[in-house]
Amino acid sequence: MKVFAKLLLGCAVAVAIALPASAQISLSLSPTGYTVGVGGTETYNLSISGLFGSADYHGPALGAFALQLDYNPAIAAATSVTFGNSSGTDLLNLSGKAFQYSDLSTSGQIYLMESSADLASALQTAQSSSFTLATITLQGVAPGTTPLAFDATYAPSLSDANASSLDLITTNGASLTVIPEPSVTASVFGAAAMGFCMLRRKLSRVAGCKA
Amino acid sequence: MQLHSTLTSEIFFSRSLVATMWIHRPWKAQMRRSCGATWQTCDNAHYSQRAFDKRLIWYGQISFYVLITNSINMQKASFIKAASAAALALCIGAVSASAAAPTSQVWKFGVLSDTQWVSADDGKSPESTPASMIQQIDKVFIAQGVKVVIAVGDTVDTSTPMTQATRALYSQDLYNAGIAFYPLRGNHDAELANSGANFATLYPQIINDGWNNLTPAWDTPLYIESNLSSTDTGLQTLAKLTADFNTGVPPATPAGSSFQVGGNFSYPTTNCPLSGISGYPGATTGNGLSYSFDVNNVRFLLIDQFMDSSLGGNTSSAPAQLPWISQQVSDPARPAHAFVFSHKQLLGGNHKDNLFGANVVSADPGDGYGVTGLTGANLTAMQTKQSAEDTFITALSDNNVHYYITGHDHHHKMSVVQSPLHPAKAIHQIISQSDSSKFYTPGTPFSANETSISEDLYQVGYYIYTVDGPRVTADYYSVPANTTGTFATTPVLTGNWQKALTFGYSLNGQEFQVAQGNSYTAISDTTAKAILNAAAYGESGYVGTAVQILNGTNGSALKTHDGRKLTKAVDTGWAPANGTISDIVTLWGLTDLAASQTDTIVVSVSFNTSAYNASDLQNGLYCLGSQDLKSGGWINAVDDNIVGGTKGFVYGPYSSSYGLGTYGIDPVAGTAWAVVNGPNRNFAVIPTPTTPLPSDLNGDGVVNTADATLLSRAIATHSTNPVYDLTGDGVVNASDLKWLMLHYTNVGGK
Numbered sequence: 021m022k023v024f025a026k027l028l029l030g031c032a033v034a035v036a037i038a039l040p041a042s043a044q045i046s047l048s049l050s051p052t053g054y055t056v057g058v059g060g061t062e063t064y065n066l067s068i069s070g071l072f073g074s075a076d077y078h079g080p081a082l083g084a085f086a087l088q089l090d091y092n093p094a095i096a097a098a099t100s101v102t103f104g105n106s107s108g109t110d111l112l113n114l115s116g117k118a119f120q121y122s123d124l125s126t127s128g129q130i131y132l133m134e135s136s137a138d139l140a141s142a143l144q145t146a147q148s149s150s151f152t153l154a155t156i157t158l159q160g161v162a163p164g165t166t167p168l169a170f171d172a173t174y175a176p177s178l179s180d181a182n183a184s185s186l187d188l189i190t191t192n193g194a195s196l197t198v199i200p201e202p203s204v205t206a207s208v209f210g211a212a213a214m215g216f217c218m219l220r221r222k223l224s225r226v227a228g229c230k231a
Numbered sequence: 232m233q234l235h236s237t238l239t240s241e242i243f244f245s246r247s248l249v250a251t252m253w254i255h256r257p258w259k260a261q262m263r264r265s266c267g268a269t270w271q272t273c274d275n276a277h278y279s280q281r282a283f284d285k286r287l288i289w290y291g292q293i294s295f296y297v298l299i300t301n302s303i304n305m306q307k308a309s310f311i312k313a314a315s316a317a318a319l320a321l322c323i324g325a326v327s328a329s330a331a332a333p334t335s336q337v338w339k340f341g342v343l344s345d346t347q348w349v350s351a352d353d354g355k356s357p358e359s360t361p362a363s364m365i366q367q368i369d370k371v372f373i374a375q376g377v378k379v380v381i382a383v384g385d386t387v388d389t390s391t392p393m394t395q396a397t398r399a400l401y402s403q404d405l406y407n408a409g410i411a412f413y414p415l416r417g418n419h420d421a422e423l424a425n426s427g428a429n430f431a432t433l434y435p436q437i438i439n440d441g442w443n444n445l446t447p448a449w450d451t452p453l454y455i456e457s458n459l460s461s462t463d464t465g466l467q468t469l470a471k472l473t474a475d476f477n478t479g480v481p482p483a484t485p486a487g488s489s490f491q492v493g494g495n496f497s498y499p500t501t502n503c504p505l506s507g508i509s510g511y512p513g514a515t516t517g518n519g520l521s522y523s524f525d526v527n528n529v530r531f532l533l534i535d536q537f538m539d540s541s542l543g544g545n546t547s548s549a550p551a552q553l554p555w556i557s558q559q560v561s562d563p564a565r566p567a568h569a570f571v572f573s574h575k576q577l578l579g580g581n582h583k584d585n586l587f588g589a590n591v592v593s594a595d596p597g598d599g600y601g602v603t604g605l606t607g608a609n610l611t612a613m614q615t616k617q618s619a620e621d622t623f624i625t626a627l628s629d630n631n632v633h634y635y636i637t638g639h640d641h642h643h644k645m646s647v648v649q650s651p652l653h654p655a656k657a658i659h660q661i662i663s664q665s666d667s668s669k670f671y672t673p674g675t676p677f678s679a680n681e682t683s684i685s686e687d688l689y690q691v692g693y694y695i696y697t698v699d700g701p702r703v704t705a706d707y708y709s710v711p712a713n714t715t716g717t718f719a720t721t722p723v724l725t726g727n728w729q730k731a732l733t734f735g736y737s738l739n740g741q742e743f744q745v746a747q748g749n750s751y752t753a754i755s756d757t758t759a760k761a762i763l764n765a766a767a768y769g770e771s772g773y774v775g776t777a778v779q780i781l782n783g784t785n786g787s788a789l790k791t792h793d794g795r796k797l798t799k800a801v802d803t804g805w806a807p808a809n810g811t812i813s814d815i816v817t818l819w820g821l822t823d824l825a826a827s828q829t830d831t832i833v834v835s836v837s838f839n840t841s842a843y844n845a846s847d848l849q850n851g852l853y854c855l856g857s858q859d860l861k862s863g864g865w866i867n868a869v870d871d872n873i874v875g876g877t878k879g880f881v882y883g884p885y886s887s888s889y890g891l892g893t894y895g896i897d898p899v900a901g902t903a904w905a906v907v908n909g910p911n912r913n914f915a916v917i918p919t920p921t922t923p924l925p926s927d928l929n930g931d932g933v934v935n936t937a938d939a940t941l942l943s944r945a946i947a948t949h950s951t952n953p954v955y956d957l958t959g960d961g962v963v964n965a966s967d968l969k970w971l972m973l974h975y976t977n978v979g980g981k
Binding site for chain 1: 711723725726727729730825826827828874936939940943944946947949957958960962964965966967968969970971972973975
């Protein structure tokens, strides 16, 4: 029993000391892949993770972010952006005074910016190490697959509550696969089947004559 | 009150000239080979060359004694009178020090502490040395333009010849940038027999008159084995170390020539010679380990408490050095500022052993506070230790030493420590945040002789001290460690630094300690002392000004980890008028740790209202300004306010009914005042700015959503226009948007 306890303690210590020394801040879209029909819509969560949580003695809270997402406008269209999570909770907008900016007017690009008006202490208390910044809805336009990716040239920027930049380590984008509408699929399949039957009948007649 | 003020001036030839005169590194390597001896022996053979070089360096020192017999502590009631007296003092030229050479140039030094890696090497931390962390910190020291870096002990975790040599290798980034590095041994360094001998070999600048970049032959790690230890018992094999250097975080390749930073080196050879350290390479037996030296207008005094190796790691040879310490800080030829460093502190959070030895009993917090019933040897030990602490604190307190800087406790803690025997004698103790992979949590017992100012746990950190004539500003930067115990993976520090705290003092100002819930109105100062000492500090142009806080309460609720309330130490400092109507007053210490704003306070600064047209004063053409921390430009002080308030001008005295954002001119008191809460700390009376604020992007006089939208469009279009780079970091991004928001609702009123 004692040996087991020691082993357990050893494992716990090993886990404890294996904790990352500092956060690896990342921005992610989830889910990573959706499939919709033409005209259908799907909503992605834009989340941040790796912030220093409230358990830290003091760590930077997220005070603002600015980013650009890219997609193929021949396949999809951005229809709406909502700041905060799907329940409407926005951890950068505790007092309702945050500045929010989104621009979907440029085909294939989504601009998202938000800056909190809340005090650093309030943000630090409210925010956990991971939370949802916004939700983004895309609509399928034409069959195909498009990435929904963080712009490779202009990296997202993050700021703490005191206007100091936070170092973003990774970004993880998503994709949208658009398939033809069910009605279109059915008609195409049906037409193909009819064509096949007609061809078969024609071939049968030709064979009969020969006989 | 007597005030002793000294000034030291150093004038060097340019580094390049010295470099060409000084022995070249490849030559030195050649000499080592041709001598067939150790590098040090060979180097000693060329001391005559060095002496010749030194004759070419004119090192001047001018000292002044200014004896002021009148008290200059001004009471609140005499505020206006004092302002007049200050102006009068300027007119009559109270001090004549015409021969003074100005030393008011701004320069910086850095401090890091406890570079200990306690976990297995993760590929970036060989030989118990957090090499990557050190390189990341050195990178910011280089970027900040420091001239000197001080390491306050425990340079490695497990001390062996190999680990010590490894740590020394990672000083090379500093040397290559022309930055002097002055380390101090801690208990972890001293746990190795003869570590002192190695230390002076690895850091020859501490015994060679401040000539840096002389660390021997780093071309190959083989040197470590062949020259420092033939029986290495280090944590890793040489092969592993070499692999680390080749594939992990290789130390910088030496570049450039040796260079000298510092002069007037002194060592406690008389009272506390080295003991039990064989093979010590010092030119004079006993030189090194504890040492003091001067750079510009600062004396650095580093105390090694392990100079008698027979005493063991938990006792101290510091008591024997007290005569030398006292002599160094009271030296009439001492530069204006003096900073005293040691590894162990006087009163620690986690550690109760201190500069003068182990705690006598478990209830001893370090200074014997609260300990009763001691008898015999324990009583004698306690009395001896308290006497040493009293002598130490008194020496520093009496000789205008403001900061005593230490390490050892692996967290940031700033406090005022009183002598256990004479409470009127006190010093500021700054326990430096560590650069280690392990963290300590404070615990009982604590001493009531300690007044806690700030505390920060579980971080990696460093400090930049900026010396500007009589003024010193310290910035503490940190990155959260994300653990309260130990981490095993080297953290990414670059890009994650936060300026967590700024504090400072001035030799021409005062300090006011304000407890939580107490009023700031006791804060009142004039330029009287600044004017009297202006020449000694190389300054001129004071017009005579007074400052007073008219309203405000210390509303902080911050406590130490163990629940003791923090006190604010608010320091005033003065600089002469420079494009401003009044002299410039600095207020340090009003901001809490990691906060971007102060309590709401009313700052009032005097000026000669009779020199200005009454209608101009009435129309708000003059105001209390503050100097923007990022741009350095002067703005209306209320435009720096953070979130909230209504901007409005009043011609008349301040009233408690006025809220945040109100500012005014009081023609009767002859002051400009403002209700503020922003982070700017330099205040002066200025002509009210007519140009739009940097954040007012559309120039309509207010900073609001319209400006934020403009900025957002600029970010979206990837603008590089510096107009939008409000933070001045070279890019237009989310930080600028946040900066604009911080100055959003109050500017111009809404």
